Amino acid sequence: MNYYPPCSRPDLVLGLSPHSDGSALTVLQQAKGSPVGLQILKNSTWVPVQPIPNALVINIGDTLEVLTNGKYRSVEHRAVAHEEQDRLSIATFYAPSYEVALGPMQEFFDENHPCKYRRYNHGEYSKHYVTNKLQGKKTLDFAKIQVENTN
């Protein structure tokens, strides 16, 4: 659950720094009457996600990006504060158990589409996620296979 109190200078702070979720999918509920606070990064522009009554927001997380070898990309998002109104959101993260080993599923790579992510335990990833700052999609570097520059 996330609570964002009103902030007299929302231009100077963020409610939540830019990040992608470590989950496979995130289901997000924005409280009724909440001001807009969630923004997603699309084509290098922050786009506000208007709360729709009785609707849930479904975000793709890093785990689904890895499983699909990058076909589905996790969404970078952040939350901004509001000058007068407070805001409440409830995030439910759907993710594998810590002991589950995962990597790109077979149908998402072949000789023409190389594996972009290595295999790891979800628990290792979670540990990496919570011990590093939220910094856009940087946490996903943990799983990326670095391509050698031959030039």
Ligand SMILES: O=C(O)CCC(=O)C(=O)O
């Ligand atoms: O409050 C929001 O809308 C975003 C919350 C969020 O991104 C998170 O809990 O991971």
Ligand SMILES: [Fe+2]
């Ligand atoms: Fe998030």
